[in-house]
Amino acid sequence: MSAPREELTGLEKLGLRVSAMINSPLAQFGRKVLIHQLDTDSDQDWGAIMELLSETDGLDMTFCDDGSVILQWDAPTDYDRVIDSGKDVELVWHGEAEAPF
Template structure:
């Protein structure tokens, strides 16, 4: 039986690209040390993607979002273990 070619991977959506960029920013060593990250808007980011991801981030109790002209800054705390 002949093997078919594997289907090409679907290109990531603009939301997925934004999420990956935010993930990298938050997990950067400097951001982890300061417990803050600046997230800048770039060409190609849609207002809908930003609104969705900020809504999802805001669901976390230990995160503060500060809006800036060029994006947002996130601050977070790490709860102490009991």
């Protein structure tokens, strides 16, 4: 028998979705991505992710009238950076290959 599988929290699911959007090839090429809150994302989880992103150096956030957010960033430097929210969700940046969050 396999061990019971832990289900991801809403915050973890949102963090993974936002990370995937940020790390998509098109977003990486343009250093820009539009993220949005889904109906399944709680306001609390969305707020936690927005707070985490707002604490990221080199990241510009533009809040749109429809509730979406445009993230833009400069080319990363040569070091890796992990931002830990303290809530079991991490957005990871690995040097030049990915965005700075």
